[in-house]
Amino acid sequence: MAIRTATLTIDPPVALAPLAGITDLPFRRLAARFGCGLVVSEMVASREVVQAQPEARARAELGLGEAATAVQLAGRDPWWMAEAARLVEASGARIIDINMGCPAKKVTNGLAGSALLRDLPLALRLIEAVVAAVKVPVTLKTRLGWDGGCHAAAELARMAEAAGAAMITVHGRTRQQFYTGRADWAAIGDVVRAVRVPVVANGDITDAATARAALAASGAAGVMVGRGAQGQPWQPGLIAHAVFGTPRPAVPEGAALAALVAEHYEAMLSFYGRDLGVRVARKHLGWYMDRAGTPVALRARIMTAPDPAAVLALLPGAIAGEALAA
Ligand SMILES: Cc1cc2nc3c(=O)[nH]c(=O)nc-3n(C[C@H](O)[C@H](O)[C@H](O)COP(=O)(O)O)c2cc1C
CATH class of the missing domain: 3.20.20.70 (Aldolase class I)
Structure with a gap:
């Protein structure tokens, strides 16, 4: 319809x-x-x-x-x-x-x-x-x-x-x-x-x-x-x-969800430029992490990290609960 x-x-x-x-x-x-x-x-x-x-x-x-x-x-x-x-x-x-x-x-x-x-x-x-x-x-x-x-x-x-x-x-x-x-x-x-x-x-x-x-x-x-x-x-x-009745979208979970959030994050950085992008992205990351039940301390690290590379490294742990590399 x-x-x-x-x-x-x-x-x-x-x-x-x-x-x-x-x-x-x-x-x-x-x-x-x-x-x-x-x-x-x-x-x-x-x-x-x-x-x-x-x-x-x-x-x-x-x-x-x-x-x-x-x-x-x-x-x-x-x-x-x-x-x-x-x-x-x-x-x-x-x-x-x-x-x-x-x-x-x-x-x-x-x-x-x-x-x-x-x-x-x-x-x-x-x-x-x-x-x-x-x-x-x-x-x-x-x-x-x-x-x-x-x-x-x-x-x-x-x-x-x-x-x-x-x-x-x-x-x-x-x-x-x-x-x-x-x-x-x-x-x-x-x-x-x-x-x-x-x-x-x-x-x-x-x-x-x-x-x-x-x-x-x-x-x-x-x-x-x-x-x-x-x-x-x-x-x-x-x-x-x-x-x-449209085809069911593949709703990402676990590692696939973490990958999607990373992709969304990078799209925001490239659209807004690095500095503005890091700030604009925080509200979206916050909603993703609310849904994923990210532990408070890890959430705080992501929300305050000024460096996109640090955020990207933390996302699999924050979204998919994957252990962080030592
Ligand atoms: C933060 C925020 C920004 C909004 N910006 C617009 C806007 O630019 N244009 C518009 O027509 N409605 C805007 N709205 C209204 C929404 O499009 C929508 O009508 C409203 O949120 C109710 O729908 P929802 O309960 O599904 O959110 C905004 C709503 C919110 C909460």
């Missing part, structure tokens, strides 16, 4: 959510390799894309030209959004996603992200501007509403569909909930019933059981997994296997 429309194919309909600072290009490549159907770049401000002439790494981060990758734009000015969309399309973006869900104050104070749930006419102008600017499919990622009293997502979705949006992902929380409480998958059903374009359910989906429950409660066409993929980039692929 896949999401298939006139303009868009998501196969399988299991996506990796954009997590700024986490789902960078090295991580997205791993998740894609394990069989997830769509990955989304970390949000990028539309004006920055146009004005800042992003340096090579920032451009690469957008995943322009990578298969099954959506580039996510944020902004509140239709002109900048359209220009940014045009630019990233010209550079190879295959899907453009508009962020209408980010709850961060620095984004909502600028009236972008989830603040657009309080200004649907502006949200509509943004969608129209982006759709008119590009030929590739334009999708939307949003929340249920601004607060409990305002579940604007269904209305926004109707407007987005009429304006030509190809798919809508809904995180089942309001902006005022930030990340507290539980995602309300049943409330996503209001959006599903409001439109004919595919709707993807997001929020607190971490495994096959939660994916099935979210799909049953919402009637959505697919799921998007964010934090549930931290330290386990195979998880969206595993969910796709269990729920949609």
Whole structure:
């Protein structure tokens, strides 16, 4: 089963959510390799894309030209959004996603992200501007509403569909909930019933059981997994296997897992450069080690080691429990 429309194919309909600072290009490549159907770049401000002439790494981060990758734009000015969309399309973006869900104050104070749930006419102008600017499919990622009293997502979705949006992902929380409480998958059903374009359910989906429950409660066409993929980039692929019958990804264990973590580590070093890479990699190593039950002292050595060679030498012991060479 896949999401298939006139303009868009998501196969399988299991996506990796954009997590700024986490789902960078090295991580997205791993998740894609394990069989997830769509990955989304970390949000990028539309004006920055146009004005800042992003340096090579920032451009690469957008995943322009990578298969099954959506580039996510944020902004509140239709002109900048359209220009940014045009630019990233010209550079190879295959899907453009508009962020209408980010709850961060620095984004909502600028009236972008989830603040657009309080200004649907502006949200509509943004969608129209982006759709008119590009030929590739334009999708939307949003929340249920601004607060409990305002579940604007269904209305926004109707407007987005009429304006030509190809798919809508809904995180089942309001902006005022930030990340507290539980995602309300049943409330996503209001959006599903409001439109004919595919709707993807997001929020607190971490495994096959939660994916099935979210799909049953919402009637959505697919799921998007964010934090549930931290330290386990195979998880969206595993969910796709269990729920949609795709081939089962080989989930690495023991020495194979240690090798995968080392490969991920080296990919981060080469993507960010050594010094930044060592620092960025720590959160990922931390999640892998949490899952592996790495002893506290060994974990601390890895998390503080400034030298990548030392980290790589310690990983088999930390992840696979292999004895360290004397
Ligand atoms: C650290 C972090 C960064 C995020 N960055 C983005 C982002 O750049 N764009 C976006 O649309 N959502 C962003 N989100 C929201 C997630 O995509 C997702 O909607 C949310 O985490 C709920 O899904 P989950 O429970 O599967 O993690 C972020 C969430 C977190 C925790």
